[in-house]
Amino acid sequence: MSDSLRILHRDDHLVAVHKPAGLLVHRTALARGEHQFLLQRLRDQLGQRVYPVHRLDRPTSGVMVFALNSAVAAKLTDTFTQRRVTKRYLAVVRGVGPEGERLDTPLREEDGSRHKAEMPAMEAITDVSRLDSVELPVQVDRYPRSRYSLMEARPLTGRRHQIRRHLASRGYPIIGDAKHGKGNHNRFFAERLEAPRLLLAAVSLAFDHPMEESRLELDCALDTTMTALFNRFGWAGHLPVDSARSMELARS
Template identity: 50%
Template structure:
């Protein structure tokens, strides 16, 4: 497989809006973009929150977050009261969150991982936190969707194996999906904190893919004002070249069905 030259992502001046009404708005967050300003990334100049505010011409209120390298559905409220209602829904685990990930190795069967996680602390932001705090409950449902073997040597192995996986976290711990997949010994490709550098390099050099392969594909919730069910989906467009190279499904309905199967485990 030929080595592809990496192409830098263009500057984001406008976000893709996935859903909008007078109370809330959801966008398709690009990989590598911070949700809001942080003193931990003082030199960063691009933020979802500020970009969306300028795009809409009004204030927006974050109600959950995605890690910087994660792409996909990100929801904002358009008032502080709606933000409170949505945050309560999220905290009470009333949302269904569906993710897609590419992981190292063949994940043979689905299941539910109930594995508590110690709170990850930052040396600056969490310097006054208790380092001896007990591990918090963390539960993730997972389902393998497809596998591939690439004829590219990695370490002592003559070929490299990967799985496409659907994920649905029941809890919202920091880096939960990345840490849970690493615990299963199937780290997410592109994860520089919990992943495998050799496989990350393979995707950079051979598949023109230099970012974390974790997407918040779908968010299902009850509208906080009129009570209707909302299903908000991120597009596969940014992943389609990779899916084509690996021979994996590109049909959106395939992933809707897979995520619906995972949600049934959470009822």
């Protein structure tokens, strides 16, 4: 793992970086024995304190935003809590996913603190669409050929493992998802396609800048594992690139 994190954007108030897959954002009670955390690495790289304002699951890669002081952190946290952020993810799933669909099955929280039956079902909404697909002449499951899709997911709520659970519930589990996916397909990608990780990446965030009259749009390139897989499957045209755009907000 490289010591240097990829900086996507930095100004006087916030910083956006690419979070590598497999890296925890910060210490938790479940992180016993872990020594590497995104928060610590970014702090050391910048030489100043940073404040997390949202989360990404450990196996998920992609764009994350941190505030550079507590006042900005409070504003950004409110922006995420109030769902005033546009999020875009890319995922590789088993099967040929729907061309466009809103998944709105309510989800119970998965925090490990209580039995799931004791947790209330919460509103959860994810818009998904199939961008591409591929058919391989390999029998992984019971069929002689195996089909996979590149899905775009735009979550409108922020439940834990929301995209993973919604896609799995529709029969299109994300490759590399040990909890909600299928082991034979996960092993095939790990052993034959050099993709031993969850194939889910946060590739875009857009939100109103907390201290400026502008909307900040951030795009994040995929890591080497997913980039190589996209090239192998003929999906290179869907590869995002690192970019940061600031657009002035229209005055009313």
